[in-house]
Amino acid sequence: MVELLKVHGSANTFFLLDQNTLEKKLTQSELASLGQFIAAANNGIIGGADGLLVIDEATNSQSLASMEVINADGSIASMCGNGLRTVSRFLSEKYHLEMFHVETPLKSLAVSRAQPLHDNLQTFSVEISPISFAQTDVGFSNLGHEEIRNIVLPEIDPELRFTAVAVPNPHLIAFVDQEQLQSDRQQQIGETLNAPNPYFPDGVNVSFVQVISANKIFVKTFERGVGFTNACGTAMAASSLVTALTYPDLINFNQKNTVLNPGGMVQTVVHTLDDHYRIELIGNATFTHTINLSETDLREHDFTNAQIRETGEQRIYQDFVDSIK
Numbered sequence: 672m673v674e675l676l677k678v679h680g681s682a683n684t685f686f687l688l689d690q691n692t693l694e695k696k697l698t699q700s701e702l703a704s705l706g707q708f709i710a711a712a713n714n715g716i717i718g719g720a721d722g723l724l725v726i727d728e729a730t731n732s733q734s735l736a737s738m739e740v741i742n743a744d745g746s747i748a749s750m751c752g753n754g755l756r757t758v759s760r761f762l763s764e765k766y767h768l769e770m771f772h773v774e775t776p777l778k779s780l781a782v783s784r785a786q787p788l789h790d791n792l793q794t795f796s797v798e799i800s801p802i803s804f805a806q807t808d809v810g811f812s813n814l815g816h817e818e819i820r821n822i823v824l825p826e827i828d829p830e831l832r833f834t835a836v837a838v839p840n841p842h843l844i845a846f847v848d849q850e851q852l853q854s855d856r857q858q859q860i861g862e863t864l865n866a867p868n869p870y871f872p873d874g875v876n877v878s879f880v881q882v883i884s885a886n887k888i889f890v891k892t893f894e895r896g897v898g899f900t901n902a903c904g905t906a907m908a909a910s911s912l913v914t915a916l917t918y919p920d921l922i923n924f925n926q927k928n929t930v931l932n933p934g935g936m937v938q939t940v941v942h943t944l945d946d947h948y949r950i951e952l953i954g955n956a957t958f959t960h961t962i963n964l965s966e967t968d969l970r971e972h973d974f975t976n977a978q979i980r981e982t983g984e985q986r987i988y989q990d991f992v993d994s995i996k
């Protein structure tokens with residue numbers, strides 16, 4: 672039997688699979704097609720998810736394990752902040768460790784158990800890094816700029832000012848007012864830049880940000896490979912950095928920020944050393960379901976005999992959400 676988990680960070684939902692528990696590991700193409708299948712809401716497995724997180728052995732001695740992120744459309748992401756918190760919790764419980772590194776495609780990242788954000792809420796802190804504003808790292812072209820920092824891009828929108836940053840997955844961020852947030856502009860931009868287009872050929876996560884008060888922002892994200900999600904951890908980290916750079920009076924480096932999102936809330940800390948940035952993302956790591964099935968059924972995407980059990984943790988998360996309203 673194999674055990675999958677259904678997990679979330681700020682209601683950004685994933686299935687989680689530890690390849691080490693399989694008799695024969697899934698190949699890359701099997702993982703991509705499994706991710707696409709179980710993430711789809713219409714396949715009926717607990718309402719689908721935003722993606723699949725895959726744990727495997729690390730290739731370096733610094734890391735306890737590796738994490739791979741498969742978006743709902745089967746594409747691979749270089750990083751996932753909300754997902755990394757749940758992977759960190761899984762590894763923390765498996766290896767009885769509170770602080771360690773997890774290998775991601777570009778960097779081995781420091782993670783640790785953190786002070787609970789609410790009673791009994793499993794909370795983890797993860798490093799978001801490396802960070803770059805360079806065109807080649809963010810992956811944009813034909814926009815006439817080598818960096819996009821708080822500028823209007825008429826090719827994309829006539830009035831919004833954008834910043835593009837890789838953390839290391841790509842993000843395009845704009846500060847908006849209430850009317851802009853409620854309009855269909857974010858969806859239009861997100862869909863355009865994640866379909867074949869000359870500006871972000873590999874797609875981009877598009878976030879609209881509202882500054883609420885000092886050290887407090889709201890972030891809504893249209894995710895590459897997924898669509899609108901309740902929250903995107905790397906987007907909230909990137910938005911905290913971009914707010915600190917754009918509105919230095921409002922977000923201070925090295926201090927905790929509150930980041931609200933449609934699914935809940937996280938905290939961020941933006942660290943700076945010369946021109947180098949590193950962000951800490953602190954938030955829930957909730958396991959909502961266990962799913963047990965045979966390895967053959969997993970390979971064949973047959974969940975008809977799967978045993979699905981609720982963990983009861985969603986109640987704790989809902990208490991937390993109610994407490995921040």
Ligand SMILES: N[C@@H](CCC[C@H](N)C(=O)O)C(=O)O
Nearest residue numbers: 748751752753840903904905
């Ligand atoms: N939800 C994630 C980001 C997942 C990857 C993203 N869709 C991409 O393709 O870059 C997060 O919490 O960071």
